[in-house]
Amino acid sequence: MTLTLLDWLAIGGYLLITLLLGLYFRGRSGKSTEDYFVSGRSVSWWLAGTSMVATTFAADTPLVVTGLVYRQGIAGNWLWWCFLPSGMMTVFLFARLWRRSGLLTDVQLAEIRYSGKPAAFLRGFRALYLGLLMNCLILGWVTKAMTGIVSTTLGVSERSALAICVLFLMPFTGIYVTLGGLWGVLWTDLFQFVLKMGIVIAVAWYGVSAVGGMSSLVRKLAEMRVAAGNNAGDITAFFPDFSRPLTAEPLWTLPVLAFVVYLGLQWWAFWYPGAEPGGGGYIAQRIFSARDERNGLFSVLWFNIAHYALRPWPWILAALAAVVLYPHIQQPENAYMLVITQHTPQALRGIIIAGFLAAFMSTIATQLNWGASYLVADFYRRFLKRDGDEKHYVMVSRLATLLLVVVSAYVSAQLGSIVAGWQVVLTIGAGTGGVYLLRWYWWRINAWSEISAMATALVVTVILRWVTPLSGSGLVLFAKSALVTTAATTVVWVIVTLLTKPEPDDVLVKFYRHVRPHVSGWQPIARIASDVQPSRDLGRNLTCWILGCAMVYAALFGIGSLCFGHLLKGFGLLLIAAFCAAAISPLLKPQGGPQLRRAPAA
Incomplete structure (x- = not known):
């Protein structure tokens, strides 16, 4: 792809706007850690919700969707569509509880819900595990994807593209995040989301036009299905072909077993960034930043509507066009970039690259700010230095952000050797979701419930992967592993919960008074705190x-x-x-x- 002076001006203009936003919000973010990490709890729902949508739109997202559609048809998107029930549960059952908690990070919940050394261990461990290990793996994965995009668009080698990402784009993002805190992240996310959506709509338009329009696209896809015979399903179907065997994997069809696991199990049992059971991560951070419970709830509601209903179709239509235009490509994800380089006007190339930069930087920005909040609030301030002033912690927060830039840059450079490890990490959380849901609604959950769930999921994942692997391949093997891991983890944490002592009454009463969960699962505590008006909204919220x-x-x-x-x-x-x-x-x-x-x- 050859870039003109106007293209470079468009790219430079985008970078300048993001830097100016970071500089503009420097004063508002530097007053305290609350201003730096949760914007002083004064954010409106539309800004917080749009930031969530922008964060989940990474540079590799259109490429991943293209790969899903190319192999499994539109139904392949149930891999992530299945998380909607989890997201909606966060909206109606957990957003208000998170906002009432008044926390700075979701990891802090461990020490207001539980007590003693187990609670402190859980908080410190999760701060390092999520804030450093998982966060840097996510950052490295996104950076690796951006490396391929830079290589394709600029026509440079993979090594040079990696250098551009690691030595320029990530440090540049770190600068405006360090300066502007969450305020800078929120407003740059808004700008970046508008830019990104405009770009993907344009790519879909030109991709479909290259095929001859929608009617021609549908006709050619039908002809390709006929040519493939019984070994192919309907690529435009929204659901898998239930007439086929559970484990069948024909072309353009999602295995029925995978669909059952996705929709029946994955949404509540798996930890996944942006769709954590019961909320958490940067979703909880945006809820904390909302000005009140109402804005917190509506921010997550807007996120789920935009994320699942409004945003997918430009990606999917471009992917279907890629199937027709490039029917035998070995790496389907690359087909999206081919649509861009071969079928979009030259005049738009600079803006398109700016759109991919926006997709990359919006995800990087949130991960940096969110990860730094864990490292500072839940580890450094909690365990290393508890007597510093707010200026000190803001300075440390900025240093932690820069540390994450350096570590994640190293991870992205080494990612070729740790891809297998990344895939394992994604399955480690299988079966832990039940604890994250019930800790709000059942007083009997204790710190050992969470610890045993995390430990069991890790052990079972290792056993299934390296000792006694299950039969099958691809999605079928994943579905079987998910079922086994979730069942084993759930049995263990339930038994551990019943065999260990509940948390002390004073801790539970304090939590009950502060958060006011639905009374049904807290009856013993509600009797002690009889002066608290009980909440009886579970039925309404489930509706x-x-x-x-x-x-x-x-x-x-x-x-x-x-x-x-x-x-x-x-x-x-x-x-x-x-x-x-x-x-x-x-x-x-x-x-x-x-x-x-x-x-x-x-």
């Missing part, structure tokens, strides 16, 4: 959860149906989505307690 899932899935498939010209089906599904939204609205109003308290605007 909202079901309606919310139906709303977003109906909108997702309604928009998809309209894209393929199925007008009656598309508008019918959108009407269902609108009905669900109307049904949710009155249920969100406060009933019997301060469920959605408003705070003064900051």
